[in-house]
Amino acid sequence: MSSSNIKMSSFLQTRTNSSVSSVRNRVAIPVGIQRSATEGTLHRSTMVPKNSVQRPSAVVERQSAMCRPTGMVRTRTDFEFYLNRVYRGHQERRQMKKENEMAVVIQRRYRRHISTSEKPAEKTEEDKKKALEERRGKRKDRDRAWKDKKKVEVKKVAEVQISDQVQHELHCFQDEIVELKWNADQQLEKNFMLDTEPARIVFISSKIGKPELLADAVLDKPNVITIAYDFEKDTFEDLIDRMRSKLNEYKKGCRAQSVCLYCQGGPGFLYVVKRKVLTAVKLKKPSEKDQRQFWTSVGDMMSKVNPDNTIVHVMGSNILGSENGQQLFDDISTLMKPNKVTFKSPLELSEEAKAMIDIYFNHEKYKDWKLQRYTKVDNSLINTFKENTD
CATH class of the missing domain: 1.20.5 (Single alpha-helices involved in coiled-coils or other helix-helix interfaces)
Structure with a gap:
């Protein structure tokens, strides 16, 4: 091998060893962890407390630092951002909860201080009544488990206007x-x-003079019916019941052609029973309901066959002596509708009064009653005197 080749191989070997050592140096050892040079084991550093609590972000940074080589740029992941948001939100909610609790405690203590420091004002009777009404209103409006809470809404129907x-x-x-x-x-x-002859009714009050003589003067005919009543005790209902029963006795379902009412009275008023004076003004009062019912019932029992001759004759009092008397008769006639009844009260010296008397009474006996009505002599003595003179 040449010298040049030897030099190249030694260079490559040194280069490789240096790169391996540099890579080893780049691996980061976590905080608190150190490697023993002699034993080759890991142990915890005494500089970091064992029970210390660290932020999640710091833990993530340490873990990421262990995995990345030195000299590289660190980038945050989505998971790190999520952890940070969760941690900050937890801290904010915790702080807000503490603030709310402290605010409630402060308000409660302040109200207690105000209520104990101020002197209670003396309540008047009006204040007590208002407080009582408020409590009653709240008691009415409060919910009750045994009652239906659903309120039924009543719809008001618009009033129909008729032309x-x-x-x-x-x-x-x-x-x-x-x-x-x-x-x-x-x-x-x-x-x-x-x-069948129409029935005629004659009412005779006990308040007039010698009522028994007047009852005796009534014509002795089946269709002329006499009803003598007690002014002190009888009521309008009693008069109506007796009139109805007498008509049924004459003929069941029969009605009267005319009625003769012989009672007390005067110009503009009529006095049929005790404590019941009848005038045109009183006839419209609610307290005189029994009198209105009396005349309405009499009108129902009047005949409809010949309405022109269906008459109520009032005798013994000069009712037509004033304008109020005629108004009273008109009001009673209106009250009897739809039955058509005429009211008359002629003077006894007139021709109309004579014709009226002949309808109900014996003329001679009626004269005797007129002569004796105000006398205090016993009727038996007068009758014996007449027999002796005859």
């Missing part, structure tokens, strides 16, 4: 229906009361 023309047509249509029904009842009554 005046439609209302007028409806009223006319209703009036036509009532008229048809009244005509049908009239025809049925005509067939029912065929060959």
Whole structure:
């Protein structure tokens, strides 16, 4: 071998040994780990504490430093970025939680300090009432397990507005229906009361003078029915029941052609029963419901066969002595609709009054009653005197 070849081989050998040693020197030994020169083993350095806690990023840096050769540029991986974000987020949440807890404690202590330092103000009666109402309202609004929490919403239906023309047509249509029904009842009554005299009712109050003599003066006819009642005790309901029973006794389902009411009264008012004075103003009051019901019931029991002669005669009082009397009669007639009833109260000295008296009473006996109504002499003595003179 030539000298030149020997020189080249020695150069290559030295070059190879130097490169191997350089590579060995480039391998980084982790922090805290040293190699023993004599034993060739690894042991932990005493400079790093055994129980020390290091940041994850530092651990990653050490591990990456162990794997990369010296002199190379280090680049961060996505996993390192993820670890850093997780760690920073954990620290921030922990710090925020501590701050919130401290804020709650500070507020609680401040409120306790304010409540104990201030003197309680004296509450007035109005404040107590308001507090009581607030507690009651909260008690009503609170949830109850045994009740349904779902509130049913009621939808308000919009009011239907009917024009005046439609209302007028409806009223006319209703009036036509009532008229048809009244005509049908009239025809049925005509067939029912065929060959039967119409009934006439005479009410005699105990408040007038000598009522028993007036009852005795009533015509002795089957169709003329006398009802003498007690002014002090009887009510409007009693009068209606007795009138209905008397009509049924005469003929079941019969109705009265006329009614004669002999009771107390005066210009513009009527006094049928005790504590029930009837006027045009009182007839519209809610407290006089029983009087309105009385006249409505009387109207239902009046005949429809001959409406022009269906009359209520009021005697014993000058009701038409004022304008209020005629207004009272008109209101009662309106109350009796759809039955058509006429009210009359003629003066006893007129021709109309004489014709009315002949319908219900014996003329001679009625005269005797007129003479004796205000006397205090016993009726038996008067009758014996008349017999002796005859």
